[in-house]
Amino acid sequence: MPPHPETWLRVTEAGLYCEPGGFFVDPTRPVDRAIITHGHSDHARPGHAHVLATPETLAIMRERMGEDRAGTTQQALGYGEALTVNGVRVWLRPAGHVLGSAQVCLEWQGSRAVVSGDYKRRHDPTCPPFEPERCDVFVTEATFALPVFRHPPAAQEIGRLLASLALFPDRTHVIGCYALGKAQRLIALLREAGWDAPIPIHGALQRLCTLYETLGVPLGPLVPATVATKDKLAGTIVLAPPSAIADRWARRLNDPVPCLASGWMRVRQRAKQGGVELPMVISDHADWPELLETCTEVEASEVWITHGREEALIHALGQQGIRGRALHLVGRGEEDAE
Structure with a gap:
C-alpha cells in the first residue's frame, strides 16, 4: 500500500x-x-x-x-x-x-x-x-x-472601466495593480478589448513589463507616466502600484479617477476605506x-x-x-x- x-x-x-x-x-x-x-x-x-x-x-x-x-x-x-x-x-x-x-x-x-x-x-x-x-x-x-467571493468575468470589469472613461473623457483613470502579474494581465486584457493607445505606467512597473515582453508576452506600446503633463494624461488609462494611487505621485494626473484591480474589491468597505472610486473585481x-x-x-x-x-x-x-x-x-x- x-x-x-x-x-x-x-x-x-x-x-x-x-x-x-x-x-x-x-x-x-x-x-x-x-x-x-x-x-x-x-x-x-x-x-x-x-x-x-x-x-x-x-x-x-x-x-x-x-x-x-x-x-x-x-x-x-x-x-x-x-x-x-x-x-x-x-x-x-x-x-x-x-x-x-x-x-x-x-x-x-x-x-x-x-x-x-x-x-x-x-x-x-x-x-x-x-x-x-x-x-x-x-x-x-x-x-x-x-x-x-464570486469573481465576475474580467472582460466585464474592463468594460466598466472603458464605460467610465467614455463618461469622463477629461479625467485620468489610474489603476492600482501589483507589479508582477496583475499589471501585465490588465494591459493584455485592455488590448483584447481594443484599447490600442499607449498606456502610461509608473516606473515601478517598467522592468517587469519589459521582462514579460522579453519572455514572449506582447503588451503593446507603453510609456512612462512621469514624462507626460497633466493635460497629456487626460482621457488616458494609467497603471501604478496600489500605494501610488493615493499619494503625491497621483497629483500629477488630471482629475484622477482612482481605481483598484483586486478580488478584495468585492468588499465595498475596502474600496471605500482606500478611496477607490472605481473598484475593479479582477483577481489572480x-x-x-x-x-x-x-x-x-x-x-x-x-x-x-x-x-x-x-x-x-x-x-x-x-x-x-x-x-x-x-x-x-x-x-x-x-x-x-x-
Missing part, C-alpha cells in the same frame, strides 16, 4: 518539506534545495543554494532579486517535464496565476501530492491556464474561500466556487490548506466527503496579485 503523503511531506519552520527528496517547496528562509512555484516574494525568497522552477520564474527571480540572490545554482524545469530527486518524481503543471507559475507535482512510492502554490481558473492572456492533476493530497491556498486567485470545483476535479481524498480562510473551506469540503487540514504556513499573502 502506498505511504500516505503526511508520512513524507511535512510542515517545518522553513515551510513545506519533502523528506525523502530533501527539498522544500516555497521555503520562507534560505535552504539548501528549494522548488519555487512562482515569483511573488511571499513564495520566492532569496538566498537558497539550489533552486528549481520554470524558466520564466527563474527569470523573474533574477530580475527582482539579482542573479546572485536567486539561487546559487538554478535549474529550469518546463511544464510536463519530469525528473527524479532521491526517488521522488517531480514535475510541474501550469497554475494560471502569473507568468511561470506552476503546481509542484510529487510522487513517491505510488503516493502523489500536488502543491498548487497560488492559482486561478480565469482567462489570462499572459500565462498558460491551470491544469488539474489527479492526486491523493492537494495543497491549496484559500485566499477567497468564502461564499461571498480562484474564487469560492472555483476552489471547491478544483478540489473536486483533482479527485484528492484530502486537501491541505496553506493560508487564507481555512475554516470555511474545510467545512465545505467535509460536506463533499473530502478531509480538509489547515497547514498554517506563515508568511503567505504578504505580496500577491490578488
Whole structure:
C-alpha cells in the first residue's frame, strides 16, 4: 500500500518539506534545495543554494532579486517535464496565476501530492491556464474561500472601466495593480478589448513589463507616466502600484479617477476605506466556487490548506466527503496579485 503523503511531506519552520527528496517547496528562509512555484516574494525568497522552477520564474527571480540572490545554482524545469530527486518524481503543471507559475507535482512510492502554490481558473492572456492533476493530497491556498467571493468575468470589469472613461473623457483613470502579474494581465486584457493607445505606467512597473515582453508576452506600446503633463494624461488609462494611487505621485494626473484591480474589491468597505472610486473585481486567485470545483476535479481524498480562510473551506469540503487540514504556513499573502 502506498505511504500516505503526511508520512513524507511535512510542515517545518522553513515551510513545506519533502523528506525523502530533501527539498522544500516555497521555503520562507534560505535552504539548501528549494522548488519555487512562482515569483511573488511571499513564495520566492532569496538566498537558497539550489533552486528549481520554470524558466520564466527563474527569470523573474533574477530580475527582482539579482542573479546572485536567486539561487546559487538554478535549474529550469518546463511544464510536463519530469525528473527524479532521491526517488521522488517531480514535475510541474501550469497554475494560471502569473507568468511561470506552476503546481509542484510529487510522487513517491505510488503516493502523489500536488502543491498548487497560488492559482486561478480565469482567462489570462499572459500565462498558460491551470491544469488539474489527479492526486491523493492537494495543497491549496484559500485566499477567497468564502461564499461571498464570486469573481465576475474580467472582460466585464474592463468594460466598466472603458464605460467610465467614455463618461469622463477629461479625467485620468489610474489603476492600482501589483507589479508582477496583475499589471501585465490588465494591459493584455485592455488590448483584447481594443484599447490600442499607449498606456502610461509608473516606473515601478517598467522592468517587469519589459521582462514579460522579453519572455514572449506582447503588451503593446507603453510609456512612462512621469514624462507626460497633466493635460497629456487626460482621457488616458494609467497603471501604478496600489500605494501610488493615493499619494503625491497621483497629483500629477488630471482629475484622477482612482481605481483598484483586486478580488478584495468585492468588499465595498475596502474600496471605500482606500478611496477607490472605481473598484475593479479582477483577481489572480480562484474564487469560492472555483476552489471547491478544483478540489473536486483533482479527485484528492484530502486537501491541505496553506493560508487564507481555512475554516470555511474545510467545512465545505467535509460536506463533499473530502478531509480538509489547515497547514498554517506563515508568511503567505504578504505580496500577491490578488
